[in-house]
Amino acid sequence: MRNILFTFFMLIFILPLTAQEYVHNTFKDRWVINTFSVDMLPKRKLDIRITHRFGDLAGDAGGFQTFFGLENAEDVLIGFEYGLLDNFSMGLFRAKGAGDLPQLLNGTFKYRILRQQENGMPISLTAVGVFTLSTAKKQEGAEGLVSFPKFTHRMVTNLQVLAAHKYSDRFSMQLSAGYTHRNLTLHNEENDLYNLGLATRLQFSKVIGLIVDFTLPVNGPQSPFSDSDASEAYSPALGIGLEIDTGGHIFQLNLTNSQGIMPTDYIPYTRNAKWSDGQFRLGFTISRMFNL
């Protein structure tokens, strides 16, 4: 009888504890390809990252002449992210910029709202904010965005909510919704853009996995649902990549049609990026974690 009671009370205490067991590594990295992932940087860890997008692999601007785009750099990004708390991190990144706004300084913050549990919470939910400032020199009288009539016209912000579920060590899926606000746009363009996103991971082994990431703008000429003439030039952003975890480094090699790296860049400006015209490119990311 005592044994039965003992076992019963142990179960009462242990079961809730097992329900607290959080799921780890829904994705291996804090970014998928273009979008962010729900995963957070642990407290006191510094993640340094270099991302590169090459030129068009095929089509008029690609092919053997440019060695399949490897001789061009559409966008480059270098920066770091720091885990202030287990559920809050901040980052600072510098990007060349591939859209109409060049020379971008980007601040990011990431906050984990919910975390998937083994026997409890079914999803992980994370909010991400990106704040971009163009440091390009103001061109008086220019007709493009760099005329910056006001200082605030250099700024673009992006907010995203990411929800993901890890089905197994081999498969995870993430849905996202985002909002991008540009303080200044060209004539007849939308300052506020909304988008949906989908990302997925298929792990082949402990080391290598396949990642796919899709961003769908839902308004403005950027959206495939738009019937304006301008929407011919735009395409939604799709990325497919291989992710390699070598212990200390996460190395990613991908193919994507988008040129810009930051969401404030690629969501409004993925133009001339048609897969059927060979306007997609190789890209890579190297990231390394340090303890601080």
Place this chain on the structure above:
Amino acid sequence: MKNSLLVPCSFILLFGISTILPFGCTSDQLPPPSLEFCDSLNTPPILYDGNIDAIVNTYCAVTGCHLSGFPDGDFQSYAGMLSRLDNGKINTRVFAQGDMPPAGSPKMTQEEMDQFQCWISNNYPEN
């Protein structure tokens, strides 16, 4: 374990937000590009042969830049420029972003910029 960077980083975040907030959020759009002046400039139409080729060979197809083998396009001929005219890259870099020709290189005169811009807006005829 106390995170010794938490306080300074939170301060930076708050400082950043309080600096940015006064600048605020705007929803502005640039006025439409005033290309009405192109109507008079394009009579007779500006052509690559004899007009634009001279401009490009002076400011673009120069040593270290858009010559044979240059990854971002050999602009010594109309054919060499065509793909980047079709995809709008030349228009974006020269007029929207304004970073071509790059800083440190000779800049086109206003008259040359107008001719180049009006030629592009008129679908860049070769001859």
